[in-house]
Amino acid sequence: MQTHFTIDCVIYSFNEGKLQVLLTERNEYPYKDWWALPGFFVDKNEEMEGAVKRILYEHTGLKDIFMEQLGAFAGVKRHPQGRILTVAFSTIVKYDDVKSKIKPMTSYMRQASWFPVTALPELAFDHHQIIQQSLQKLKNNIHYSTAVYEFLPEKFTLTQLQQVYEAILGKELDKRNFRKKIANDGFLKELQEVQKGVSYRAARLYKFDKRKFQKHVGVE
Amino acid sequence: MQTHFTIDCVIYSFNEGKLQVLLTERNEYPYKDWWALPGFFVDKNEEMEGAVKRILYEHTGLKDIFMEQLGAFAGVKRHPQGRILTVAFSTIVKYDDVKSKIKPMTSYMRQASWFPVTALPELAFDHHQIIQQSLQKLKNNIHYSTAVYEFLPEKFTLTQLQQVYEAILGKELDKRNFRKKIANDGFLKELQEVQKGVSYRAARLYKFDKRKFQKHVGVE
DNA sequence: AATATAGTGTGTATTTTTTACACTATTAAA
DNA sequence: TTTAATAGTGTAAAAAATACACACTATATT
Numbered sequence A, B: 001m002q003t004h005f006t007i008d009c010v011i012y013s014f015n016e017g018k019l020q021v022l023l024t025e026r027n028e029y030p031y032k033d034w035w036a037l038p039g040f041f042v043d044k045n046e047e048m049e050g051a052v053k054r055i056l057y058e059h060t061g062l063k064d065i066f067m068e069q070l071g072a073f074a075g076v077k078r079h080p081q082g083r084i085l086t087v088a089f090s091t092i093v094k095y096d097d098v099k100s101k102i103k104p105m106t107s108y109m110r111q112a113s114w115f116p117v118t119a120l121p122e123l124a125f126d127h128h129q130i131i132q133q134s135l136q137k138l139k140n141n142i143h144y145s146t147a148v149y150e151f152l153p154e155k156f157t158l159t160q161l162q163q164v165y166e167a168i169l170g171k172e173l174d175k176r177n178f179r180k181k182i183a184n185d186g187f188l189k190e191l192q193e194v195q196k197g198v199s200y201r202a203a204r205l206y207k208f209d210k211r212k213f214q215k216h217v218g219v220e
Numbered sequence C: 001a002a003t004a005t006a007g008t009g010t011g012t013a014t015t016t017t018t019t020a021c022a023c024t025a026t027t028a029a030a
Numbered sequence D: 001t002t003t004a005a006t007a008g009t010g011t012a013a014a015a016a017a018t019a020c021a022c023a024c025t026a027t028a029t030t
Helices: A048-060 A129-141 A158-169 A175-185 A210-217 B048-062 B127-140 B160-167 B175-185 B208-219
Strands: A002-014 A017-026 A039-041 A066-074 A084-092 A107-116 A188-194 A205-209 B003-015 B017-027 B038-043 B069-075 B082-092 B107-114 B188-194 B204-207
Touching: A002 A048, A002 A066, A002 A129, A002 B208, A017 A048, A017 A158, A039 A048, A048 A084, A048 B069, A066 A129, A066 B069, A066 B082, A084 A129, A129 A158, A158 A175, A158 A205, A188 B204, B003 B069, B003 B127, B003 B160, B017 B160, B038 B048, B038 B204, B048 B069, B069 B127, B082 B127, B127 B160, B127 B188, B160 B175, B160 B204, B175 B204
Parallel strands: A002 A084, B003 B082
Antiparallel strands: A002 A017, A002 A039, A002 B003, A017 A107, A066 A084, A188 A205, B003 B017, B003 B038, B017 B107, B069 B082, B188 B204
């Protein structure tokens, strides 16, 4: 038996202190005019991972971004025209890198736009379920993955990092405890540089040191 | 574009102090005579979850078992005849419930047999990778899932429970600390019953109390 | 009846991790 | 020079995790 095979992408970014998801407004039936996750069919000889990169590029103009499989959604009734198996992936982009590039690249969608995960519109297909499942996983893995750093520029302040944690976990954290833990982990590199262009005391900048992180997590 | 669509199952059990996986010996090309995960094609109008239940039943004679999706494996080259997308699931069964029932139910396989995860044969397709990924997930979630109890009979001793933990984690645990933690969690129900038929002091029996567990984990 | 065996069952001290909590320092703008 | 805004810092208490050793009990064997 054969099935149609698509990819849907949960593309996150961080802006205005909130965790945001990129959605597209559909211009085709079924679910015409509904908001949906960016998604499309996988080509015959295209690797799944390549397909995810392609859609990410088509929607955001970005390349070479970390991405993770969430799982397959294959309900016979998830699509009105019969089973379309979709594999959901999630990726994280930096809002500022993307904001000027986003535009609909195909006639299948009318526009693309960011929504805070706390204020999503009604969504086509089972996309709401996909997002919720993805969010849960993001929360669960926050301490074991490099995900948080994907939201931030190369150089960032500890306050920015804490805001990302808070947006993902959906709760406030204690500043001193947060810094203590981060310092303890020891995979941030303190730079001899501070923020610029702020009208208050400039914060020190840090870099994420991937090598130290991998030692910490125990990657071989 | 369409693709063939299969399910592969990682079926675990616990026997002789070891975590075991059920494998089948293939009787068809490609990979004839190789060991492989139990797997098959999903029918056109069959739900994926139903398909997993079906294969579990066909291989073990068991019904209504906890199962979990690991993810989709869709490499263009994973099957010599072109892309066959497989969704891997894992399930856990009680060895004693199964041991008399296992037999090949189709001509596609010659025999089915348990292998300790620490001593797997060479496997067809990407099945070795699937098992390793599944094992990692089992370890990661051991404290947040009810998986360990799926390996055990309804009534079990603390030593048995500890052995399952040790088999999954691949390391020994301290008996007193283990019991302290279990007692602390408080979702085991101590029975007024002890083991029978043992030639040494009989151990107390316990039951897993799912309701208390769910409160503990915070399920709504 | 004595003994060997095998697994059960328990307590305490130490270290590590988590949590709670409030003030001073720096900078830019007014 | 004052104001407004955010950066940056330490300590104590509580909770959780770890390390560690011996006595108890049921049974089988002699």
